[in-house]
């Protein structure tokens with residue numbers, strides 16, 4: 172073994188945290204577009220005459236290509252074969268193309284008369300754009316996870332992952348809080364003095380931000396190349412190339428399946444919920460539509476500080492499996508309370524959203540850094556890709572399910588364009604996902620005891 176001659180680039184705190192800042196910013200831009208349509212749901216219904224089913228179909232498009240065309244699995248293979256630079260840049264380009272198409276469809280720059288497969292053509296075009304974007308942002312997520320492992324392995328891995336997620340949540344928060352004011356800024360003043368928001372304006376802002384995010388990642392590719400060269404010079408152990416056999420090794424691992432199941436169940440009760448949360452605030456808590464996005468925005472705000480905090484706790488004290496169990500319990504309590512017909516006050520909704528923020532910090536901060544404890548490092552890219560693929564079934568299916576349930580069973584007035592829904596049933600569905608997630612988290616803790624993954628052990632070895 173050649174002696175390590177020079178300080179490695181990732182030994183420099185400034186360098187590794189700087190790298191994290193660059194790639195996390197790219198993710199922030201991606202998460203902004205992911206959720207930008209949520210606060211606009213009532214306006215989509217009022218101005219573009221979409222209904223909840225249209226919105227559900229559009230939202231579910233995020234996972235179409237990832238799930239059915241296996242784009243995430245191919246993405247994982249490409250990542251392991253071609254490396255982070257090629258895969259990350261391709262992902263950024265896909266995000267920009269997808270966002271551009273979505274913007275053009277919503278702004279009416281691209282139109283097709285009539286319907287496509289029985290759906291409004293505008294909904295289909297916007298959905299296809301969102302589906303292309305979904306491939307890009309998910310592959311970017313896997314790539315960034317691999318980049319973080321590359322730079323932080325044996326260092327502050329969970330803290331770094333927590334900070335990356337926190338930065339990405341800032342994008343969600345921007346989507347929830349900035350979208351409506353921005354749409355109003357460019358809106359039209361109506362004869363009665365009210366302002367009709369400009370729905371495409373926030374999408375254009377996202378497009379600009381995604382271009383900036385892509386430039387950020389482009390800058391990272393130069394740093395990554397230097398790091399690879401340094402690792403080569405230092406004759407450090409290189410990553411083993413991808414082999415098809417790795418997929419089978421990963422899927423034969425019971426711990427992998429428990430994490431993947433926990434991931435799809437937990438995230439199905441959070442991300443799809445966020446897509447409807449603004450509408451829930453309007454319909455159940457009677458918050459003014461122009462302010463309603465502010466309450467769901469508190470969820471990512473809390474996670475901003477708490478995800479790195481719990482990540483750091485896991486790094487130093489362990490208890491990963493227990494953290495996931497507590498998070499799942501809190502998720503159940505929040506959704507159940509959202510479902511019950513009590514305290515229909517904005518402050519109670521705000522309180523629940525804050526508690527949900529804590530739950531949404533606990534589970535991800537422990538779950539993602541637990542993957543390297545269950546899966547050998549050389550199969551990590553594939554494992555993350557497969558987990559994301561399983562998760563995407565939920566991210567795709569649940570919004571469509573909720574949209575259908577709202578349209579079919581929860582309409583209060585039956586009129587399109589007035590958005591009046593009873594959210595009790597959707598909230599019970601989200602509670603059900605929480606209960607299933609808790610069950611899987613308990614199984615994971617039992618499996619950890621049996622197989623000795625070390626989920627309850629600290630990540631930083633003394």
Ligand SMILES: C[C@H](N)C(=O)N[C@@H](CCCCN)C(=O)O
Nearest residue numbers: 309312316332336535539559562
């Ligand atoms: C939506 C995406 N598939 C996802 O699960 N994102 C996670 C972060 C995963 C990255 C772990 N290093 C999230 O909580 O946003």
